[in-house]
Amino acid sequence: MKAFFQLIAFTLFATIGINVRAQKLYVTSTLSEYNAAIQKSPEKQLIDIKKAIPDITLDIRYATDDNFMNRVMYSEASAFARKPVVAQLKKIQKELRKKGYGLKIYDAYRPYAITVAFYEQASDKNFVANPAKGSKHNRGCAVDLSVINYKTKEEIPMPTPFDSFAASAAVTYQNLPEAVIKNRDFLIKTMESHGFKVLNNEWWHFDFIGWQNFELLDIPFKSL
Template sequence: MRAFKVFFSIAFFSVCFTSGQAQHAKNQPEKNISPTEKKILDQGLVNIQTVNPDILIELKYATADNFMKRNVYGDLTHAYLQPEMAKKLSQASVILQRTKPGFKLLVYDAARPNSVQYKLWDALDDLKIPVRQKTQYVADPKIGSNHNFGCAIDLTVVDEKGQPLDMGTKYDFFGPLAYPRSEQEMLKQGKLTSKQIANRNILRKAMTQAGFTVNTTEWWHFDGMSKKQARARYGIIK
């Protein structure tokens, strides 16, 4: 009986210790975070992957694979959203995997500091985008984008092999080819295929069923609430 008690005590301690390690591992993304990310967390936002680790992250503005061809995020390497937005995104992931087993969401951009918004805005001048068209592609930083409140998400879908679906354009493409509102016209002109539009609809279906709204000029962009609501509820991310 004494040997059994000793064995039980050791086993119980082992289970508790293992459980503690698992909990620590779950919270690991929040450890040793950068100063920028700490500020974002201090404002109440959450790391998307701590809400749903099945969601993949590839922040385009933390790489040179964007319209500016340079990293403008610096020490921001994780994707953050307001808690209710992250919950909606997690729901979208569940919906996607239920309808398309093996497919996953791949996030290109989420919460964005307003300081970066100014860099994106100024970069349009280098591309010779007319002033009257600038807000069609990048929100005026003086007003703020829904990204600046942690209430917008840019993303795509990857298949079972981890390959992004063909959406007809790359992320950050400027022009009607990326516009959801112009898809049927682009299809008639032979610039988009039925398969590419069907791929976009896979993403849209999951996102809209989770409560996001479609952006009419960017197939990759979805809003969790209006900018007016976001501004009233949350402070802008500096």
């Protein structure tokens, strides 16, 4: 099975012009291997975010055709993340609820095969992860999210919609209404105070600090 996956990865990399001979990338692609890793390190378990945080809102765009790919990429509208990532999200949700807000999750764990598909089609490679390195999403250590008014479930105004390739998606972009900048900075400050770091060109994307301790995964949602 490992040899088969390596052959598939080689073919995919060659198709999209990645120098695979220079890579030493390994992706966990079998459920047995993933379960073995959890037995050794329970914190590596992928947790269903909605089950762990019932009052969180999901808007899993890749389970619909409302995304930059314009087609359904996920077999189900689920959101998973590694155990310590979900623990921090739970703290953030609790903190936001006290202020009348809540989190809306667009994406979390992403199987590696989806990252390959994104890279093949994206018009701007600056907004998608290079499969030669893999994504923090593939490690279960990145989340795409925004803030909502918890009572109305409406998103508070942000610089761009989710997954926008516009320059205004960058966290340093300033030609915006003052209220929008305030909302963006509020989200970033809240997330970074709980162990996440924002991606500079995507206000909605946050990487968990310590992602290096988690392997790349290509486990489908239906197996989790």
